[in-house]
Amino acid sequence: MNDWLSVSGGLRQDYYKVEGKGLVDSSADQSGSHFSKNAGLTVTPLDGLQLFATYAEGWRPPSLREQAAFGAGGLVINPDLKPETSTSIEIGANYLRDGLWRRDDRLRLKLVSFDGKYDDYIIRSRNATGAYTWGNIDQARFKGHELSASYDAGFAFVEGNLTRYDKVEFCNAGSCGLRSVATDYGVMTIPPEMTATLTAGVRMMEDRRLTLGARGYFIGERFGGYVTAPGAVNNPIYYRKNTIVDLFGSYRISDMASFDFSIENVADRYYIDPMAASISPAPGRTGRVSLTARF
Structure with missing residues (x-):
């Protein structure tokens, strides 16, 4: 790290284990672990202006409800349910300026483009017998932009935020669309x-x-x-x-x-x-x- 360049990175290990006991039989038994990586780069070409890019991975094991549902609402256990893995990329810019028009005023601007992908996305689905269960689809994707701005002059202030999606997509078995999550609450x-x-x-x-x-x-x-x-x-x-x-x-x-x-x-x-x-x-x-x- 120096005055104009900052680089960051990290690793995270997650582990989970589920054991079926009592009303939940051993078909719910499952365990796993995963290493997630993240990295970031920030460049400051001018005083107050930052250009940045980040990459982050995530991992979400099935929740207890998703993994151990044994009959509530007709749900049955899926012993083959896999954790979700995700990758998130953000590219953007920050601009911070004090004393822009007045000695004590403050201006803050931030623009970010984001692209999040989730592999093995977990949804409520139906099994071969038509019963409800929890299953994985190939991928879900959420892509868009965020803008935030604020100006504070002491005696008055204004701030705003905007989020716009360019893509919301669910894909499975080679096709993409809402059909892939038709049985899920997420639709x-x-x-x-x-x-x-x-x-x-x-x-x-x-x-x-x-x-x-x-x-x-x-x-x-x-x-x-x-x-x-x-x-x-x-x-x-x-x-x-x-x-x-x-x-x-x-x-x-x-x-x-x-x-x-x-x-x-x-x-x-x-x-x-x-x-x-x-x-x-x-x-x-x-x-x-x-x-x-x-x-």
């Missing part, structure tokens, strides 16, 4: 193509003890639309594009006490949270107040 919880938040506020009064602000949530449509996958057991939950606005404030009574208040979903919009597991609307207009004190 209902594919993320929106785009989500974003924007927060802005001002600080007023002596010592800037009063903060007033607003926050907007911007929700796009489900990636790939709402078509039901062939053979799906659970239909995707439909949610519309939406913009939800909250108002918030805080008054610092002293160094030991503060009063906070908020009005969430100001427009009292009827909406369903993205990736909801059921058709349950999110709360309507909601007011909150709180007093916090330290002794």
Whole structure:
């Protein structure tokens, strides 16, 4: 590591062991271990500007529910269930600048492109007899971009975040599409193509003890639309594009006490949270107040 170049790397070993006892017979017995590698490179060509790339591997053994389900909801054990392995690549840039337009202001920018692949991805599936079990598909992939930015001038601030997916894909037996996960719960919880938040506020009064602000949530449509996958057991939950606005404030009574208040979903919009597991609307207009004190 020096002033303009930083290199990092690491190894991680994971181990797990499952033994069937009591109501769970020995067909659930399984064990394994895995070495995961990670590496990172950061270059600082200019003061405040960082260019970076990271590579990371992961490993997730089956959970107890996935490995030892023995009849709950009709599930049967799959003794051949394999752990998931993943690789994640991120490429991006950070820009940090203090004193941009004012002596005490701060600017922060971050842009990241990500590509995550999961081999032997675990889903709820059906076995040869048609009974539900847990199984592996060849691969799942989630690829997209993230952008975050903030500017704080002391008397006012603004910050935002945006996530956009370019690819959400499930592949098995040489074909890719939602059919590969039609029997899984995950077919209902594919993320929106785009989500974003924007927060802005001002600080007023002596010592800037009063903060007033607003926050907007911007929700796009489900990636790939709402078509039901062939053979799906659970239909995707439909949610519309939406913009939800909250108002918030805080008054610092002293160094030991503060009063906070908020009005969430100001427009009292009827909406369903993205990736909801059921058709349950999110709360309507909601007011909150709180007093916090330290002794």
